[in-house]
Amino acid sequence: EVQLVESGGGLVQPGGSLRLSCEASGFTFSSYWMNWVRQAPGKGLEWVANMREDGGEQYYAHSVKGRFTISRDNAKNSLYLQMNSLRGEDTAVYYCARYIMGSSGNYFDSWGQGTLVTVSS
């Protein structure tokens, strides 16, 4: 069974930093693109960043580019999101999600339970 477990969320002041982790199990982690998707309170889903299977490519949403860094450690089956210069609008539940890229399109087939990040003074 695919499992994704996020951790590292919490309360942080504006301008501060936080590092999120996502531990994967039940599948060959090194064979999949992985993503971070967030959801502000009462709002919709917003893609944040993704990374190729071997870590060789990564992409970011405009809203976080230059402030957030995605990384992975395939030996530890883990995905990370380093978040710097945090702003109030970064307050959200952050989900780790596995990404399928295939002939039927690209989609997120498995999600973690999410970790809440609150940016406030």
Add this chain to the structure above:
Amino acid sequence: EIVLTQSPATLSLSPGERATLSCRASQSISSSLAWYQQKPGQAPRLLIYGASNRATGIPARFSGSGSETDFTLTISSLEPEDFAVYYCQHRSKFGQGTKVEIK
């Protein structure tokens, strides 16, 4: 940049009724569209991928159709557990969601 527009924003229906949700893309995306269900306090769950393929374990009352710019998610007969928010997705873009609520 592709924009996905979902309608209606809210759908008020009774259990047993048919639900029809729409997702329109600002340009052609072939059949590369997925649908997700999200209940309060839970992560999204994949329902449909490739516009019309049900994900593993998804009941047959959920069906997807469409191509190019116009897509539909149909729930043939609403069960109590189907009242939730539904999102469409193409690559890194999500629609704004449709809430299916109990009438």
